[in-house]
Amino acid sequence: MSDQQALPTEYRPCVGVMLVNRDGHAFVGQRIDNREGDFWQMPQGGVDKGEDLEAAALRELEEETGVSASMVTILQQTVNPIRYDLPEELIGKLWKGKYCGQEQVWFLMRFDGSDDDVDLEAHDPAEFCAFKWVKPAALEDLIVPFKKRVYRSVVAEFSALV
Template sequence: MKQPDYLDQYRPNVGICLFNRKGQVWLGHRNDTDSQYAWQMPQGGMDEGEHPREAAFRELYEETGVKSVRLLACTPGWLVYSFPEDYRSRKKRNWMGQRQKWFAMLFEGKNSEINLDAHEEKEFSDWRWGELQETPGLIIPFKAGVYAEVAESFQPLSDWLKATN
């Protein structure tokens, strides 16, 4: 299926909703801000020619050090957010925003596997497990709509994990 032309103005990106067996999600505190909106789930850009699934596993490892995961689900289409104008000019961004494929994964390792220094470009200074429904209120406001969609899409997985453990 061909994507709408306007999506070419949005940077291809992946996001990872990493669940533990209790139905909680992994949240990282971004290195580059002390804002109240510093917490987010792993996400990052896709390399040229990279499949979204491959990018999701790569980004998850680079940002968290985690490899012990099982893929549970993926959003069927792209979720899109636009950068605010002041953000685009301040960060010298050429993209209008980002289009994201989101992946739900189950963490099958131990917390000791989590290594925020796994990649030379450290994304997060701290991490914690949290509730999926709290994520839209933790992320920078221009991304909150996408986080709300992710929370709605993957809440049944969280509920299922909570019910089975």
């Protein structure tokens, strides 16, 4: 990015889902576009203009995992949005260069289905190539480094209900 080009200062509105199974383990998917690193993430995505946050979370969950609203129970939403900044090398490359990071509202959802209900190819293009269930304490170690603080915050806020 040239020195003369203005850096974005706006945060992309986003939702995230901490989906937990009956064992209290959280769903993580391995991103198709980042196979070179052993990074896994919880479902998340942008909020469309005028879209209700809960509806956006359920939409993103179904698009990324094939898990529909009928298979989950929403337990909690973060009290405040959580922001993160993109690392310098990604600014201007993601989201058409419009955002400097994301402002996320997270939802804790209990998964009432089985692994057979997960369909990573439910949406074209798929975002994940694999999934697994992990203890919430392990989430921070699986995510890309610039999102670690977000995952710490989400796990801390939802820990009493997991």
